[in-house]
Amino acid sequence: MLVVLGFYRRKPGLSHQEFSDYWTNVHGPMLRDHPDIAPHIKYYVQHHLEPNPSGDVRDVGFDGFSEAWYDSAEDRARVVQSAAFQAIREDEAMFIDLTQTRVSVIDTQRVIIDNR
Template identity: 45%
Template sequence: MLITLGFYKRKPGLSHEEFCRIWSEVYGPLYNHPEVTRYLRRYVQHRLVPQTDFPTQFVGYDGFSESWFDSAEDRKALHATDYAKTHLKPMMAEFLDLENSNFAAYDSQVYQVGGAPPLFAR
């Protein structure tokens, strides 16, 4: 499983409320398309209130997302589709400050609620 996290800042001049509206009401529904769902297993948006009182590298982010894929190849395949090139990517540029947003990819997920961390055999 490949999980890609995107940490987003809104475009300058856009209010946090407008960013959240566009992200959830305009951009989010674009993911309910066969060219996307063919490759994407899960998509989650997390809207944040930008923090100014906590000294971390994530200060000022308006939200983050999780995009779950079966593999890195599926992620690449989604981004290579005509739909991603003509709908997803251009729309991102409409409301995101892409220069100041960050992306990270992870290849596994660990669930832990209290207690000792789980052991994994490799």
């Protein structure tokens, strides 16, 4: 299993709500609905970090992060090398500050608690 984590800051000039709305209603469906991409992704999860006016949680410097789970590195390569992925990358510039994006690829997970 391969997991790609992406950490995102919204594009300057966008409110947190505008960022979340675009990511949920425009960008997410581009991944979900594309026949050259969706079959190769096991899970795609968006985490929208809410503004914290009370100050009881430290700001991590990002507006959200995503998880893209793949069964193999080959599945990820199929996605990244597809023509459709280029359009998705271009769409990220509509709502993400690309200079602040951070990505991490994880190939090993250790489950510490599993109460299923």
